[in-house]
Amino acid sequence: MNLESKKTVINKSQKEFFEFLTDLNNFEKIMPENTDKFEVDGDSFLFSLKGMPEIRLVVKEKQEFDKIILGAASSKLNFTLTANIIEVTESSCEAQLLFEGDFNPMMAMMVKKPLQNFINTLSSNAENL
Template sequence: MTIFTSNTSINKPINEVYGFLADFNNHQKLMPENIQEWVSTVDEASFNIQNMGKLSLKIDSRISDQEITITPASKPPFNLELKWSLSFDNDHTDVLYTINADLNMMMKMLASGPLQKLADYETQQLTAILS
C-alpha cells in the first residue's frame, strides 16, 4: 500500500467538523475542478475524474467525532481507502486525511503526485470552508 497524508487544524469543535465530513453531500465542496458529474447521498458519491474515468465511493464506517472511512462502492482501477481521523485539542480540531492506495510500480509513478495533491487540496478546502 502507498500512503498519502495531509493534515490541518480547524478552530471549530470536533462535532462540527465531523458532522460536515460524515455527510458525503458535503465532499463535493472539497473536490478540485477536474471532478465532474458529482452525484451523492449522505452515504455514497459517484463522479468522473477528467481524463481518467468514473469512481464510486461509499462511507464504509463512521466512529462518531473520531473517524470516517471511505471505500470504493464499485471496482476501482486499484484498491483504495480514504480515512478522515479527528482529534480535539483545547480549542481546535486536528484533522488527518489519509489515502491508502494499492498501486503497482507503474501506477505509483503516474498516480502518486495527483493523489498527494488531492489529499492536500481536500484538507485545504476543508479548512477554508469551516474557518
C-alpha cells in the same frame, strides 16, 4: 501506497466537522475546482475530475467524532481514504487525510502525484471552511 495530507486546523468542533463529513453532500464543498461530476447516492458518492475516470467512494466505517473511512466501491481499485479528526479546543479540531491503496508499481507511479494533490486540496479546502 500510503499518502497523507498535512494536518490542518479546522474552525469547527470535532463533532461539527465529523457531522459535516458524514453528510456526503458536503464533500462537494471541499472538492478541487476541476471537479467535473459529483453525485451522492445513499452511503456513497461518485465524482470525476477533468481528464480522470469516475470514482465512487463508499462509507466503510465511522468512529463517532474522530474517524471516517471511505473506500473504493469498485473491486478493480482497492483503496481507502481515512479522515482522522482530533479535538484541539471546544471550537476547533485538527484533521488529516490518509490514503492507502493497493496498486501495482506502474499504476502507483502514475497516480501518486495526482492523488497527493487531490488529498492536499481536500485538506486545504476543509481548512478554509
